Amino acid sequence: GSVFAHVVKAPEDPILGVTVAYNKDPSPVKVNLGVGAYRTEEGKPLVLNVVRRAEQMLVNDPSRVKEYLPITGLADFNKLSAKLIFGSDSPAIQENRVATVQCLSGTGSLRVGSEFLARHYSERTIYIPQPTWGNHPKVFTLAGLSVKTYRYYDPATRGLNFQGLLEDLSSAPSGAIVLLHACAHNPTGVDPTLDQWEQIRQLMRSKGLLPFFDSAYQGFASGSLDADAQSVRIFVADGGECLTAQSYAKNMGLYGERVGALSIVCSSADVAVRVESQLKLVIRPMYSNPPIHGASIVATILKDRALFHEWTIELKAMADRIISMRQLLFDALRARGTPGDWSHIIKQIGMFTFTGLNREQVAFMTQEYHIYMTSDGRISMAGLSSKTVPHLADAIHAAVT
Numbered sequence: 001g002s003v004f005a006h007v008v009k010a011p012e013d014p015i016l017g018v019t020v021a022y023n024k025d026p027s028p029v030k031v032n033l034g035v036g037a038y039r040t041e042e043g044k045p046l047v048l049n050v051v052r053r054a055e056q057m058l059v060n061d062p063s064r065v066k067e068y069l070p071i072t073g074l075a076d077f078n079k080l081s082a083k084l085i086f087g088s089d090s091p092a093i094q095e096n097r098v099a100t101v102q103c104l105s106g107t108g109s110l111r112v113g114s115e116f117l118a119r120h121y122s123e124r125t126i127y128i129p130q131p132t133w134g135n136h137p138k139v140f141t142l143a144g145l146s147v148k149t150y151r152y153y154d155p156a157t158r159g160l161n162f163q164g165l166l167e168d169l170s171s172a173p174s175g176a177i178v179l180l181h182a183c184a185h186n187p188t189g190v191d192p193t194l195d196q197w198e199q200i201r202q203l204m205r206s207k208g209l210l211p212f213f214d215s216a217y218q219g220f221a222s223g224s225l226d227a228d229a230q231s232v233r234i235f236v237a238d239g240g241e242c243l244t245a246q247s248y249a250k251n252m253g254l255y256g257e258r259v260g261a262l263s264i265v266c267s268s269a270d271v272a273v274r275v276e277s278q279l280k281l282v283i284r285p286m287y288s289n290p291p292i293h294g295a296s297i298v299a300t301i302l303k304d305r306a307l308f309h310e311w312t313i314e315l316k317a318m319a320d321r322i323i324s325m326r327q328l329l330f331d332a333l334r335a336r337g338t339p340g341d342w343s344h345i346i347k348q349i350g351m352f353t354f355t356g357l358n359r360e361q362v363a364f365m366t367q368e369y370h371i372y373m374t375s376d377g378r379i380s381m382a383g384l385s386s387k388t389v390p391h392l393a394d395a396i397h398a399a400v401t
């Protein structure tokens, strides 16, 4: 017998498990719209040209070695990442009030940030939007925070439940942490307007709620890095404190390199130094220090004017292709006379459309059309192409009629 004989088989991850099921399906018409990974019009993963160039430069530089990075990661990468999200003219950066550490992509940044909060912040409750990325509650709970939700999405309008959001944040205990998606909310594709962000900011600051931004899609939503960072920047501009978890998985296509950063904006440079010293105590027993390759790619691109410019063009092309898929799908459903209002497909932004299809309809589409997606009806627009849109539209049409 095994000492592990009592171990029960765990269910697949609700998102990554979709890919497992997809890989097992022999059908030639199968489409994977589960995981949020960008695909080209040919359905292939994309390595950005600018990433290839940066990697070439790294390979050809004989001074590069494979030594350990410091616990906090690559210093250049950290500085440039803070500039990217807060803006190059950010007073918080100029006043050295930002503690930034390189982490294992967005997930690792969220985990390190929440472990720090669980140890050093008095109000250990975090409010997350309903719904949110499925990994959020798990990350925060395991870090030692207690998780509550605030209303976010209104199924009736397939838009933002702004009134519900304000009410729930108003009744949160003062000092509570609030998880905010910086842009391109996952899974709904519904973001507050800039005016609504401003109202959220005022409410949160007046109640002393601590913002924790999850920025997994900067530049991917609108195609503009600055526009997608506006929500974060209005909070930093008021001089208050916040946390930000950044991921380069989507916007640089560095998914498997696991490159990200956690920044904690503090009230003074002195606090930031002490906060950074404690972040090191969180990181050291977890994984000692982060990997060097991906962060070197990002730093190479961010610090070179020409490479940076090339990146913004490639990023915009990815964002634009996703936006054009929205239009194609919307038009295809219209052309089929599919019952219902599908305008949310073109109104929602970012990688995903929250279709409004229910669990049974999703199961039907997988069974009959080999379309793989999460059971909440979320589809990754980045996995679609003009060749697969008609098949998806047929499937949706059949599922709702």
Ligand code: PMP
Pocket: 036, 104, 105, 106, 107, 108, 133, 181, 186, 214, 216, 247, 248, 249, 255, 260
């Ligand atoms: N936050 C959100 C909202 C996400 O959608 C994702 C990726 N699916 C992440 C964080 C983290 O991704 P990663 O760890 O790959 O950067």
